[in-house]
Amino acid sequence: MEPRTRVLIVDDDSNFCESTCDGLSLEGYDVRYATTGREGLEYVKTWNPSIVLLDQKLPDILGSEVEKQIREADPGVKVIFATAYGSLSQAVEAVKNGAFHYLTKPLELDEFYFTVAKAARLAELERRNRITEFQLARAQPTDELVGDSGAIQETKRLIELAAQTDSTILITGETGVGKGVAARAIHRLSGRKDDLLSVNCASIPENLIESELFGYEKGAFTGADSRRKGVFELVKDGTLLLDEIAEMPLQLQSKLLSVLEDGRIRRVGGDVDIPLNVRVIATTNRPIVEDIKNGRFREDLYFRLAIITINVPPLRECREDIPLLCKYLLENMTNGIYGDLPEEQLAGLMGYRWPGNVRELRNILERSVILAAGGELDPASLIEGVPGKCGGSGTTEVRPLADVEWEYIERALKFYRDNKTHAAMALGISLSTLRRRVATYECLGKK
Structure with missing residues (x-):
């Protein structure tokens, strides 16, 4: 069940509070009310509402003073003034000081529910933006x-x-x-x-x-x-x-x-x-x-x-799962372009101890996809201590290391559409290292 947005009503008219509570509850909100400013501030402190519907004329404190204290305590609370003593100047001043909106009693219900819903959406958006810090x-x-x-x-x-x-x-x-x-x-x-x-x-x-x-x-x-x-x-x-x-x-x-x-x-x-x-x-x-x-x-x-x-067991204790894992990971990372690996590749992968477990397997497969550039995958050759496939009995061309490294970097950047963060992860280097390498090769005329 989705959590309900909390709305606090602060108004000295208990009949207004009860009828508004009933209406907002039917709209799906979690509602409470207070009939004094001090009681309302205590609710803000202990109950943590997202929205406060606030009267300006309260028996103990002016609503504007309550709004100020709410703003100082928790700037994320959306305060909506609802008062029978409204004026344009008061509305402008309230909003200028940080109130979300200003309504005049008797409330026009469509406008009222629309305003509360809008405040609820903004409060939830701000909460989720705060979450992204984690x-x-x-x-x-x-x-x-x-x-x-x-x-x-x-x-x-x-x-x-x-x-x-x-x-x-x-x-x-x-x-x-x-x-x-x-x-x-x-x-x-x-x-x-x-x-x-x-x-x-x-x-x-x-x-x-x-x-x-x-x-x-x-x-x-x-x-x-x-x-x-x-x-x-x-x-x-x-x-x-x-x-x-x-x-x-x-x-x-x-x-x-x-x-x-x-x-x-x-x-x-x-x-x-x-x-x-x-x-x-x-x-x-x-x-x-x-x-x-x-x-x-x-x-x-x-x-x-x-x-x-x-x-959760280590991969070396579940070696029989490696063929299924490879198929699952490859199909997901390539949208079905790659899937089953040849038996000799699987034999090489299953003979390895995988100290980095599934994360290491995923990285090896991803790197293999990048280096294959649409050709045949050879992930086993990327594992230290597991021999790769040999081409034939002829001599192997030896190329400058810089050329080979740039080719790998270029393939990774192309595969990830120039997203350097993802390319660096696939290549097994830090983002700052990738940026330095790219800058160096660009100075050498490689594009």
């Missing part, structure tokens, strides 16, 4: 655990069971096995229809991770000029994926444990507990039991996370 874990074209081996079938079985619960889940496995794929599958099969948001605990500086996860209040620290929601609030009724959970600082682990046990967070610098409806999935590629023994990870947090544990 990683919105959308479904990928190759988002499927592929294989008929017993190990993969057991992993799929556990994923289906886990998706039917709201329990926290710990997904373990080596780098590149597909822990993120498993997490996205759980979310996709679950009843949670809002976003799956992924946060890499190893990539956020230690001094920022608490405020990024839990948010902060205005004035909580230097530079905190306004309230900011953290990822736990942004994900709303969806799933939060805490990637590389073993890298989380020890002092923050106790706070995460409290959040998981109580279902509430408190922003940095705040004094209000905010209820949550978030499903948490954590992943790690570390031997977390060893981290517990060494004092790097809390045992109580481990038990709270590992209510359901899913281990």
Whole structure:
């Protein structure tokens, strides 16, 4: 079920509040009301509405002062004035100061519902733009655990069971096995229809991770000029994926444990507990039991996370799945141009240990497609220690390394339509390295 947009009505006319609540509820909104300005501000602080329908003339505080305090506390809230004491000058002043819109009572219902819907769309757009600062874990074209081996079938079985619960889940496995794929599958099969948001605990500086996860209040620290929601609030009724959970600082682990046990967070610098409806999935590629023994990870947090544990097996333990995986990955990355590989190629691939697991296999196949330039694929020759195919008994032409390197770069750029980020990933080099190489070869007259 889609989460409902929260609308708060602040008006001293309880009859107006109740009738408007009924109408907005029928339109699908989650609605509450307050009859004083101070009560309304308390709701903004504790309930976190997206929209506030505000009267100007309140018994304790002017609506314009309430709007100012809302804007200072949370600039993302959309304030719509609705008052019987309206004038053009007041409307202009309110909007100029940051209000979303200004309506005059009695409300014209079509205009009112249109205005609220417009505010709701903008609030959701801004929320999603904020989410893009993190990683919105959308479904990928190759988002499927592929294989008929017993190990993969057991992993799929556990994923289906886990998706039917709201329990926290710990997904373990080596780098590149597909822990993120498993997490996205759980979310996709679950009843949670809002976003799956992924946060890499190893990539956020230690001094920022608490405020990024839990948010902060205005004035909580230097530079905190306004309230900011953290990822736990942004994900709303969806799933939060805490990637590389073993890298989380020890002092923050106790706070995460409290959040998981109580279902509430408190922003940095705040004094209000905010209820949550978030499903948490954590992943790690570390031997977390060893981290517990060494004092790097809390045992109580481990038990709270590992209510359901899913281990995604390494590719070397599922070698029989390599033919299916190759076919699946090639068909997806080439839109069906390539599919089945010859037996001798598959034999070479199945004889390799794949320390980088499925991610390494995908990169090898992608690089092979680029280098083939429409011809025959030879991925086995790209693996260190696995011999490639030999042409014949004659001598092999030796070409300058610079020519060969530029040819590979040129093919990659052509394949990815000059998208340097994707080309660099396929070539196994950084984006900055690719840019330097391209600049160097262009200076040498290569185009």
